[in-house]
Amino acid sequence: MRWEGNRQSDNVEDRRGEGGGMGGGGGFGFGGRSIGIGTIVIALIGGWIFGINPLTIIGMLSGGGGAPAVQQQQGPAKAPPASDKGASFVSTVLASTEDAWNQVFRENNAQYRAPRLVLFRGYTPTACGTGQSAMGPFYCPGDQKVYLDMDFFDTLERQLGAPGEFARAYVVAHEVGHHVQNLMGLTDKVDAMRGRVSQSQQNALSVRLELQADCFAGIWANKSNQAKNWLENGDIESAMNAAAKIGDDALQKKSQGYVVPDSFTHGSSAQRQRWFMQGYKTGSIQACDTFNAQSL
Structure with missing residues (x-):
């Protein structure tokens, strides 16, 4: 992927010097309910792999209404250092998503509002609750930000x-895909069904x-390559x-040796x-209309 030398986004916020470590007892609470380790593990598996906000998953599994809002950090956002190649890479990818979705x-006669990308280590406050590195990348609709601890890339590999x-790049583009869904009102529609349908239907x-977020990531790949011709053999x-x-079937086979399709939350490989x-x-x-597709 020939990304160096391309425009970098200004919508990147570097909090990596501000986090680190667990605090306050290291537990989650939603609506007065404590969250057990089993629920957290399920949420981490679901959210860890390019998925919806793990905090939302925890809220769903606990029977609560999702993650609580927390007070956001004050003061000006800090940009990553120009010498940080990893940050330059994700900034370049984010810029390409801005160009593609604009x-x-x-x-489609609409105006795109770009999300911010927050780089952090350890944990960080979000409008969806406290984000933790162990959750992997996630998008928070409440503040329209993508959260990423770049150590996840080592896990990915x-x-x-x-x-x-x-x-x-696919990781970043998928999370931006969730932002696009949020702008289109799709996220709210799916969230509104929580508690009104069975767990298998919610899944x-x-x-x-x-x-659909995967499909949107594919649109980004199409548009960005048309503009930059930056994809190489093997990309x-x-x-x-x-x-x-990271398909649900592959993860389930690896973890438990068998597959339970009704429990899928992300789709098969x-x-x-x-x-x-x-x-x-x-x-x-x-x-990319997965919601009206008869066959996935």
């Missing part, structure tokens, strides 16, 4: 077997939300490998690959 929204810069809605294969490694490629091949937001 184009798509203009083509070493523990999940998904190396490559384009696999890392099915979550799968469609996640697969798309890198994304396909990442999708294969094949589904994640299919929808990313749908977005990449078409570059069309209309082609």
